[in-house]
Amino acid sequence: MLQGQVIAHFSAGRLVMLYFVKDNVIHKFPVPQRCGVKRDNEMLRDTIPYTVEKCVYCLNRWPGDDKD
Numbered sequence: 001m002l003q004g005q006v007i008a009h010f011s012a013g014r015l016v017m018l019y020f021v022k023d024n025v026i027h028k029f030p031v032p033q034r035c036g037v038k039r040d041n042e043m044l045r046d047t048i049p050y051t052v053e054k055c056v057y058c059l060n061r062w063p064g065d066d067k068d
């Protein structure tokens, strides 16, 4: 039952962004080159908690982001 729900979530045609928290700062995954943080065993998640700082390199929009 739970597995079926996960599959439905990812097949909805929606792009799922992934993040991880390191040292109380949230980063995007995969990590953009300009950030350079190294993810070790931090858990990936698809929501941003309100209790952490946001990495400016990962969470801000930068010139050239649309080219990828």
Ligand SMILES: [Zn+2]
Pocket: 026, 027, 028, 035, 036, 037, 055, 056, 057, 058, 059
């Ligand atoms: Zn970052």
